[in-house]
Amino acid sequence: MEVSVVGEVVAEFERYLRVERDLSPHTVRAYLGDVGSLIGHLEGAGVEGLSGLDIGMLREWLGDQHGAGKARATLARRAACARAFTAFCHRRGWLDDDPGLLLGSAKAGRSLPSVLDQDEARAALDSAGTDDPKELRDQAVLELLYATGIRVSELCGLDVDDVDRERRTLRVLGKGRKERVVPFGLxxxxALDAWCVRGRPLWIREGTGPALFLGIRGGRLDQGTVRRVVHARLTDTGVTDLSPHGLRHTAATHLLEGGADLRSVQEILGHASLGTTQIYTHVSIERLHTAYRQAHPRA
Incomplete structure (x- = not known):
C-alpha cells in the first residue's frame, strides 16, 4: 500500500470517527495523533503501507511508548485506538486479519480527584450581589456547575429552552449525543434568573441565537472562558485552585456524602458505566478516614 493510499485510509478513519462514531473533536484529534505515531513506527521499521501491521508490530509500538515513559492512561488510549484502527481497516478490506483482536492493555490507573470540602464550596459560591452582567453570568455558571455536576462542554452547549424552571431541571446533551435530565437547586x-433577566439581555446581539450563556460579544460562551472564570473565582476567594471538572468531582462527592445512592449519581453525571462513578466512593472513604484520624483519640 503506497504512502498516498495510507493517507487516504487515515482520512477515511477520521471520517469514521467523526460521523459514524460521533466522537468529540478532542478524541478524534487524539486518535489521529496515535494513528500517525503508529504509521511512523511502521515506516521506521522499514514497513511499507499497512502490509506489516500485525500483532508483533503493535506490541513493539506500545513497548516503545512504554519505554519512552508514557503514562498508563496514554498507553491505554493508544491501545484502544490501535484496536479501533485495525478493526476499521479489516472491515474495509485493507487488512486481511485484525491483529487488534489479540492486543491487550493494562487499565489506566485512577488517581483520586481533588475536590472542595463543603465550606470551601460555600466560600467559592458566595455572590458579590452586583448587577454587572459578567458577574451575574459567572455566578450562574459556578452555581450550575456545582449544582448539577455537568461537564464544561455540556454547560456551554445549553440553550435557554433547556432550562425547566418549574421542575428545576436541565436538559443536557452529553457524550455520544446522549440526552439526560439533571436537577438543580434554588x-x-x-443565579440563573438573575443572569437571564438582568444580564443576558444586555449582551444579546443580532445572530446571538438561543445559547443560555453568552460571551461579551454576544456569542455562545466557550469552554476556555469557563475555565478562566472558575480559576479566577477560586483564586480570589483563597480556595485551593480547581478546574471546572473539579467542581464536577466536588458535586458528585458531596451528593454521596449527603446520602445519594451511586446509581442516582451515575444518572446525574451521565456516566455510561457505574464503575466510573465508583471512584467518588473512594473519595468519600478517604475523607472519612481523615476525619477519623483527626477526631478519634485512638486513631
Missing amino acids: PALR
Whole structure:
C-alpha cells in the first residue's frame, strides 16, 4: 500500500470517527495523533503501507511508548485506538486479519480527584450581589456547575429552552449525543434568573441565537472562558485552585456524602458505566478516614 493510499485510509478513519462514531473533536484529534505515531513506527521499521501491521508490530509500538515513559492512561488510549484502527481497516478490506483482536492493555490507573470540602464550596459560591452582567453570568455558571455536576462542554452547549424552571431541571446533551435530565437547586435557579433577566439581555446581539450563556460579544460562551472564570473565582476567594471538572468531582462527592445512592449519581453525571462513578466512593472513604484520624483519640 503506497504512502498516498495510507493517507487516504487515515482520512477515511477520521471520517469514521467523526460521523459514524460521533466522537468529540478532542478524541478524534487524539486518535489521529496515535494513528500517525503508529504509521511512523511502521515506516521506521522499514514497513511499507499497512502490509506489516500485525500483532508483533503493535506490541513493539506500545513497548516503545512504554519505554519512552508514557503514562498508563496514554498507553491505554493508544491501545484502544490501535484496536479501533485495525478493526476499521479489516472491515474495509485493507487488512486481511485484525491483529487488534489479540492486543491487550493494562487499565489506566485512577488517581483520586481533588475536590472542595463543603465550606470551601460555600466560600467559592458566595455572590458579590452586583448587577454587572459578567458577574451575574459567572455566578450562574459556578452555581450550575456545582449544582448539577455537568461537564464544561455540556454547560456551554445549553440553550435557554433547556432550562425547566418549574421542575428545576436541565436538559443536557452529553457524550455520544446522549440526552439526560439533571436537577438543580434554588441557589442555582436564583443565579440563573438573575443572569437571564438582568444580564443576558444586555449582551444579546443580532445572530446571538438561543445559547443560555453568552460571551461579551454576544456569542455562545466557550469552554476556555469557563475555565478562566472558575480559576479566577477560586483564586480570589483563597480556595485551593480547581478546574471546572473539579467542581464536577466536588458535586458528585458531596451528593454521596449527603446520602445519594451511586446509581442516582451515575444518572446525574451521565456516566455510561457505574464503575466510573465508583471512584467518588473512594473519595468519600478517604475523607472519612481523615476525619477519623483527626477526631478519634485512638486513631
